[in-house]
Every structure is written in structure tokens, then in C-alpha cells.
Amino acid sequence: MDRRSVLRAISGAVVAAIALPRMAWASWSESAMKANESTAAMNELFGTAENVASAEVKLKAPEIAENGAVVPLEVSTSLPAEQIAIFIDKNPSPLAMTATFGAGAAGLVKTRVRMGETSNVVAVVKSGGKLYSASQEVKVTIGGCGG
């Protein structure tokens, strides 16, 4: 299958993930989605906000967003992932998305998020009951004036 076909095949799933960020997941994460601070959201989701920064977690994000309305993010991990979540500190609801993985599934998530302003973005991987993270600042700028 060539890339265009693959993209067509998965596009339905991608669209659903973007269009329904709040409805797509069950009520157990509803309070986490509503929490207006990253630590609180992490607590709500994982029962703890304790996490360690890990080189095993890779967060691919632009340093400066081309369009704050659709910022592409990719989280991958070599750890056996049970769950991956993304938090955007400055967003009104910091928990941008969460995904759970079955045993043996590759820990990879690609999504697009809306960001109203420059913020730290934190990717959290739950593995073996522990939380591992990677973070990066993504700048949202008004643009222009470049030389």
C-alpha cells in the first residue's frame, strides 16, 4: 500500500480524534479533561502527578507553531506503554488527549492540538504503573516581521 492509500485508510480515525477530543473518551477521564491545571489534570487521570523525565519518551513538537489552531504533536516511547497522555500547561483544559494501549502495542501517538498561547507541552507515558515524561515549549506567535 502506498502512502496516499495509507493516509486515506487512517484518515477516518484521525478526523475522529481531532473532532471529538472530549467525547471520544469515557467518563473516567472527564474530570481530568476539565481540570484547569496540568498537575491537577495529571492527578485526576493517573491518581498521581509524580513523573520522571525520561529519554525513553520522545516528544516531537514544533518549537514555534505554524498555526496555533492545529499544532502537530507526536509522542513515541520504547517503553511498554499502558497509556500516553499530553498536557498543555496554558490551555484552559490542559489534558489534550489520552490513549490506552493493549499489551504489545507500539507506544506511538500522533495528534493535532489547539493552543491559544505559548506553553509548555508535556507528554506522559504510563509504563509498569509509573509515569515517564518529556516536555518542550511550543511558542505561539502572532507571526510576521521576519527577515
Next chain:
Amino acid sequence: MSMDRREFGRLMALAAAGGALPVGNAAAAQKALFDTAPFGQVRLMHITDCHAQLNPIYFREPNVNLGLHGAYGRAPHLVGNALLDAFGIAPGTPEAHAFTYLGFDEAARRYGRVGGFAHLKTLVNSLRGTYGEDKTLLMDGGDTWQGSGTSLWTRGMDMVRACNDLGVDVMTGHWEFTYKDEEVLANIEAFNGDFVAQNVKVTDDAIFDDAPVYDEDTGHAFQPYVIKEMGGYRVAVIGQAFPYTPIANPSRFIPDWTFGIRDDDMQELVDQVRAEHKPHAVVVLSHNGMDVDMKMASRVSGIDVIFGGHTHDAVPAPLEVSNAGGKTLVTNAGSNGKYLAVMDLELSEKGVVGYKHRLIPVFSNLIEPDAQMTALITNERAPYLGKLREELAVADETLYRRGNFNGTFDQVICDGLREVLNAQISLSPGFRWGTSVLAGDTITMENVLDQTAITYGETYARDMSGEELKLILEDVADNLFNEDPYYQQGGDMVRVGGLDYTINPLASMGSRITEMRLDDGTLIEAGKSYKVAGWATVGSQAPGPDISEVTAEYLRAQDTVRVNKLNTPKIVGIQSNPGLSA
């Protein structure tokens, strides 16, 4: 104000070394300031950011180019005597004039104009000939198709034709992407060399919609690299386009393409190219800007040289950056056709084992222009000569743009915006291109277009709150002074008219700008509304006339144009800085 005989002799030697003049004495050429005696096995030549300047021009280097945090006191953040000291250049010499603003007015009259494609071609051909044609490569770092009236009117095609005649082998881009995507693709098709960019991808949505793509699997919009066979040696040239094109410039012209620094992709590509092609050297042709290149060089290993541009830094010698794999050289080759960089590499099966680098200022008075290129330029300009040559006003003082804050030409543009569009305050982008006009010379329409010829030059005049004004200033200041180079965009501070302010470059985002005042001293209030005029909006097309017309109208109304007040900010938080002239 003519040069003395000794200086003239030195310049003659320089020109002779470049093959510009008949060489009577090879030994004299050897002793020339810029020793171009062949070294190593391959010669890589590099031009960048010529901004479509086909003919020789004046270009004043900056007197403010602040280096902060890790960049304090190191190239390219050195101006004037600090730069001369760092690179061992004697004051009062032709190269001191080329690399600094020192004594610009007088030295510019003495040494004449710089650059020009016909002069550049003579120099390039000579450097190819003495080295062996098949062992040389000419690379162009981009910002080639924009910056003049003719490039705008021909949608960059005049420059494609000139680059083909010059013999450019490889290029990458930035302002090239300010034409419409189909124009960009057509220009690349017409370009005889390779257009390379590893960091421009077609968006998934566009691939889905059958947009043109170089490699469907990787998503590369253009070929990411090219392997050049040179006299039995293989050199890989990887392209790095300006990472923030759709942010600094309108994305609406190129909606299908997404950019970014992508240094992890760069590492993967370097590793892949080394494994697949076993090149003797891997170089990157970059439009990152020098500070971004320096950081990238520290994070990515396996690159021998990054040939940089974008920030228009004329850096006389490469900087060596250490990384996990060894060392990477980082260069920057100035702008406006003013310089030709020459890097001779000594290669072995182990890779690059030595180098010799020169950044040669192109003093056009001393170089015989190439006849074929002269004819081409004449031909390209012919349909537009009447418009280009229109005389608008006499410059009371030297007009220039380059520098972190308002240049005198920016001030003229800002004054014109306020007057013609009847605004209290004006804003003008901190572009680093724009040629200089010497005091007493007549400003032509061509000079104005050199500062303003862009595909989104429409103006606006609208009400803006004090809060909004501050937000704009803070946003641009962070693009310039952010501690992390990856968050910088490589432009200078937005230029202002009718507005004074204080800036602390070392403060954090949102708190650098204070004391915003109107020209009469009245404090700007956050909640109050002000009439602001500007141009070059990236979000959508502005409703007003083009900035070149606004500026021309302002100039036509006066015989001699004066800058009564330079709205340059008060800088605080910095004691002294080698990037700030005393």
C-alpha cells in the same frame, strides 16, 4: 577622496587573485589579501541572501547586532572594532569597510559599489578555472528570487535565469516561498541546479488531496539532498530551508507545505546519507540563520560544514562547533551579493582532514563584468527601466536598514506611512535586506523597491489599542532575543515611527518593553486607541496601497528627504556589548 596608491595596489592584488584583472605577477597575487591559491581536493563556493540584486549596490553592515546569553561576544554578534579585533582585520582597509559600518559614508565613496551578478560571475569563473572546473561547486543559500522590483514583477524568474547563467549548482530557499506554490514549482523546474530542502514537507492533508510531492513516503516536498561527484570525491549537500517561513511570511501562498527545524530528521538523514553513499564530505546548505546553525551543529553529528545564511552575517572565518561526532564548521556569507565564500576542503578516505576558507568581498569597481551576464541583466531590466529610474528625492543622509533597531531608510518608510496614511504611529518589518543609499545621492524608485518589493506589500491604517501595540513589540522582541536560538526567527526588531520605547533584551517574554511614548512624550495607555499604519501583514491581505507606492508618494513631495528623528529605542539591562557600537 580617492584611495592612496598603497591601498590601490592591495586592491589590485586582490582583484588579480580573483582573476578579475590581467595578472602580470602571480607572486603578487599570492600575496594578496585573499589568498585563493588552491588547497585540498574540492572547492565549494557559496553565495547567500543576494535578495535579487543583479547590479552592484551599497550595503552598510550593522552597528547594532546584540549577542545575548550564550551568543554574547561571539560572531556574528560583533560590530565595528570588536569584529575587526576578533578576526585580526586592520582598520581603514578595504576589508574593514566590507565587514563593518565603520566610516561607511567615506569608505563607500572610496571603494565603490559591491556585488553584482556580472562581477560575481567573473570571480566565480576565475575561481573555478584556477581550481579545475570539475572539482568546484557553487551553492546558493536562498533569498535569491526576492528583493528587487524586477524579481517581484517576473515572479523570481529573472533570478532563475541569472542563476542559471552564473552556474549555481545547488540552492535552498526562504523568500522563494513567498510566491505562490505553483510559481515556486515552475521556477524550480526552470532552475538548472538542484533545489534541496530536507525540512519542507507536504502536509498529510495535501498528500491526501494529491498535491505534488517529491517523495510520497517521506513527505518531502523537494529533494532533501544531492550527491555531487567532484574529481573522484563525493560530497553530499543537504538542504535546510528557512524553518519558520509560514510564520514569518504568509502561509496562504504555500498552504500545502510545512516547515520546521527538524534536527532529528537532519540527524537521521545525515546517518542515512553516510551509510548509503559513503561521501567524503557531508555539508548542509542552510537558511536557518547563524545562531540556529550553531545550535544545530552542537546537536547533530556527522556534518562537516554548515554553509549558512538568513541572518545576513558577514563572518570572515568559520566557527568550529563541537558535537558528539566531532566538529562541525559553521559559516555565514553575508548578503546582497556583497561576498563570495570559498571553502577548499582537503579530503581523504577518512573524510574532511583540512580546510581553507575565505569570505571575499566583491568590490565591483575592480572586477571586469562578464559580458554575457551583463547582457542578460540589461535584457531583464529593459522592460522596467523607466519605472526603476524614476528619481524621487535626494537623501540628506545615508539611508540604510540593517541593524537590530530602526535604520534610517526604515525611518523614511515609517515617516511616509504616517504622513501618507495619516496615522499617529507606524510599524515596518525588521527585514535584514534592503540596500543603502549614500548621503547626497538621489533616491530612485529602484532604491525604494529594494526595501519594499514583496508579494504582500499592501498597507493598512487602523485603530489599535496600546495593549495590542505592546503585544506586537513583545512578540517580535522575543523572536529576536529569546535565549534559545531555536525560538528565534532571524529578523530584526519591528521598526516604529512616532513611537519611542525602552527595551530590556535580557528580560523575559512579555516584559521587555516599557515606557512606550508618542513622539511628543505622551505615555501610551493600554486601553487607549491609536491610529497605526503598517505593511506586510502575514495573516491576510491588507486593504491599502502597496508600500512602495506609499513611500514613493512621500518622497516625491519633497526635494530632499531628512530623518528628523530616529525612533530607536532606549536599551536597558545591558552594560556594554560587543554587538553594540559605542
